Amino acid sequence: MTPATAAMVYLLITLGAVGTFLLLPRSGKRMAGAGAVFGTLGLLGLFLLLLIEIADIEETGIYFAVFATIAIASAARVVTHSKPVYSALYFVGVVLAVSAMLVLLHAEFLAIALIIIYAGAILVTYVFVIMLAQKGPSAIYDQSSREPALAVLAGFLLAAAVAGHAGNLPDRPRAEEMTALAFVNQASAQLDSAGNQAEPQMGNTEAIGWSVMTKYVVALELAGLLLLIAMVGAIALSRKQVPSEVAQEPRRPVGEVGRTAEPF
Amino acid sequence: MDIVTGYIIVGAILFGLGLVGFLSRRNMIVMFLSTEVMFQGVVVNAVAFARLHQNLDGQAYGLFLLAIAAVEAGLALGLVVLLYRVRGTLDANAWSVMGE
Numbered sequence: 001m002t003p004a005t006a007a008m009v010y011l012l013i014t015l016g017a018v019g020t021f022l023l024l025p026r027s028g029k030r031m032a033g034a035g036a037v038f039g040t041l042g043l044l045g046l047f048l049l050l051l052i053e054i055a056d057i058e059e060t061g062i063y064f065a066v067f068a069t070i071a072i073a074s075a076a077r078v079v080t081h082s083k084p085v086y087s088a089l090y091f092v093g094v095v096l097a098v099s100a101m102l103v104l105l106h107a108e109f110l111a112i113a114l115i116i117i118y119a120g121a122i123l124v125t126y127v128f129v130i131m132l133a134q135k136g137p138s139a140i141y142d143q144s145s146r147e148p149a150l151a152v153l154a155g156f157l158l159a160a161a162v163a164g165h166a167g168n169l170p171d172r173p174r175a176e177e178m179t180a181l182a183f184v185n186q187a188s189a190q191l192d193s194a195g196n197q198a199e200p201q202m203g204n205t206e207a208i209g210w211s212v213m214t215k216y217v218v219a220l221e222l223a224g225l226l227l228l229i230a231m232v233g234a235i236a237l238s239r240k241q242v243p244s245e246v247a248q249e250p251r252r253p254v255g256e257v258g259r260t261a262e263p264f
Numbered sequence: 265m266d267i268v269t270g271y272i273i274v275g276a277i278l279f280g281l282g283l284v285g286f287l288s289r290r291n292m293i294v295m296f297l298s299t300e301v302m303f304q305g306v307v308v309n310a311v312a313f314a315r316l317h318q319n320l321d322g323q324a325y326g327l328f329l330l331a332i333a334a335v336e337a338g339l340a341l342g343l344v345v346l347l348y349r350v351r352g353t354l355d356a357n358a359w360s361v362m363g364e
């Protein structure tokens with residue numbers, strides 16, 4: 001990464017930080033319009049930078065630039081939207097764009113698993129809890145933030161520190177000279193240092209399966225144990241009887257919601 | 265710019281945005297959604313490094329990250345529902361005084 005590119009990255013991250021700061025919900029006068037302008041400028045700059053820097057190295061570079069822009073724009077809306085349901089829906093955009101980027105990195109299995117687990121399971125749980133716990137159309141605590149300036153400073157300083165040094169990569173065989181199949185084959189050949197004869201051509205899913213079931217089999221068992229513990233913990237939490245500190249609302253008849261009462 | 269550099273920059277920005285959301289938002293559900301955004305940034309980074317080193321370790325690591333994310337979501341949402349039943353609000357500031 002040349003110094004000019006690094007300076008450009010710092011400039012764009014600063015633009016994005018200012019935009020995010022202005023877009024965060026706050027009580028009083030909110031300058032969301034100016035924030036949207038700053039954020040759009042930063043995103044557009046990042047898109048052009050990625051397009052110029054990567055499109056001539058790799059033919060899929062334009063797709064990477066598009067999906068990276070979508071992911072970052074959606075993530076900014078997840079963080080800054082004042083309605084939690086919309087935050088959850090924008091998070092679906094983040095997941096889809098990230099899994100598209102994983103496909104571009106030849107991680108097809110992980111991309112599909114990401115969509116199934118995140119968009120299919122985790123997001124539905126979040127939306128359930130939002131629907132369960134959200135009272136009015138817009139609560140007071142969604143209209144303001146704690147310490148937005150410090151939070152933006154911490155988050156974007158970290159991002160700038162990592163992004164500024166992202167160019168110092170160790171020397172390795174350049175990945176863009178290999179086709180997808182060669183990439184997977186080399187990876188699967190590395191698995192077989194124990195002397196096992198592998199299939200000469202192996203898909204990404206099969207190669208990941210080999211890797212997880214041989215090299216990382218202990219970690220796999222531990223992950224299963226962790227999921228079991230979390231399941232027991234979640235059930236114990238939800239069965240726990242707690243004294244409520246607020247007066248209970250009278251129960252409404254089912255048909256009333258939506259006609260006389262605001263549904264959501 | 266190497267292609268992996270681009271992915272690392274995108275992953276870092278996703279992680280930073282999630283951190284901003286976790287630190288600044290008051291709604292507990294949105295705070296945990298922000299941690300999921302941070303997880304996405306980490307997955308992008310892990311797979312980009314798998315590409316850099318030409319092996320599958322990063323992708324296997326991404327798979328375990330997914331398991332951890334599922335664990336975190338299940339426990340966090342159970343906890344949020346429990347806290348909501350006590351105080352009747354999702355505001356994290358309602359819990360700013362500990363030890364009562």
